[in-house]
Amino acid sequence: MILILLGAPGCGKGTISKLFQERLNFCHISTGEIIRKTIALNNEFGEMLRQIITKGELVSDEIVLKLLCEKLNECGSDIILDGFPRTLFQAKKLDEIAKIDKVIYIDTPYDVIKERLAGRRICQNCGKVYNVNLHSMNSCDCGGKLIQREDDLPHVIEERFKIYEEETFPLIEFYSNQDKLIKVKSSSSSNDTFNEILSFLEIKWWLLQKKKWIAWEFQAR
Ligand code: ADP
Numbered sequence: 001m002i003l004i005l006l007g008a009p010g011c012g013k014g015t016i017s018k019l020f021q022e023r024l025n026f027c028h029i030s031t032g033e034i035i036r037k038t039i040a041l042n043n044e045f046g047e048m049l050r051q052i053i054t055k056g057e058l059v060s061d062e063i064v065l066k067l068l069c070e071k072l073n074e075c076g077s078d079i080i081l082d083g084f085p086r087t088l089f090q091a092k093k094l095d096e097i098a099k100i101d102k103v104i105y106i107d108t109p110y111d112v113i114k115e116r117l118a119g120r121r122i123c124q125n126c127g128k129v130y131n132v133n134l135h136s137m138n139s140c141d142c143g144g145k146l147i148q149r150e151d152d153l154p155h156v157i158e159e160r161f162k163i164y165e166e167e168t169f170p171l172i173e174f175y176s177n178q179d180k181l182i183k184v185k186s187s188s189s190s191n192d193t194f195n196e197i198l199s200f201l202e203i204k205w206w207l208l209q210k211k212k213w214i215a216w217e218f219q220a221r
């Protein structure tokens with residue numbers, strides 16, 4: 001099953017994806033994480049990427065698609081895409097290379113997101129997301145140091161939002177037209193949001209089976 005997580009910066013895509021990875025053994029692909037790892041290599045290409053993301057801008061479709069394809073090849077059949085696609089162009093290209101089952105849109109109020117992003121820290125080592133408003137810790141479960149992302153500074157957040165509304169928001173309609181969209185409201189507990197998503201996926205799966213069964217029964221008559 002291939003799923004896409006869609007939603008504004010800070011809506012919790014990363015946290016929910018990690019739950020899919022830990023509990024259901026999905027391969028988690030975060031283009032943001034891939035880009036940050038590339039930046040950490042400290043070469044010329046990484047520096048070029050750093051300059052783009054610290055302004056809150058998007059990396060070019062061409063580069064992101066290349067990075068995505070490299071990672072896709074390492075994954076099995078259950079995949080959760082986090083932060084990709086982010087533009088209509090990327091979404092159309094993705095349709096050419098993979099069959100997407102469902103797109104989960106996490107709907108989150110703007111003020112909640114702004115507060116979360118300001119308090120967000122990530123593990124330098126494994127990428128796990130923490131919030132200083134909720135937990136007061138300096139290091140990750142894995143021992144890695146918690147750091148603030150350069151693009152989580154207030155002036156960059158504004159720019160990321162603007163770009164989200166212009167470039168990514170239209171994808172909601174794109175996938176809704178394909179009848180793939182599942183909309184969940186972000187709750188304060190990521191566990192609750194995760195469970196809500198699961199129940200949606202199961203209901204859909206059940207309906208699909210039922211439809212198949214009805215079709216089969218119809219044929220058999
Ligand atoms: P968030 O969802 O919190 O905005 P991400 O970790 O997904 O953060 O992405 C961080 C940054 O990496 C983005 O602001 C953007 O510059 C870049 N990036 C990530 N994914 C893409 C993508 N699919 N296309 C273009 N740029 C991307």
Ligand code: ZN
Nearest residue numbers: 123126140142
């Ligand atoms: Zn860690």
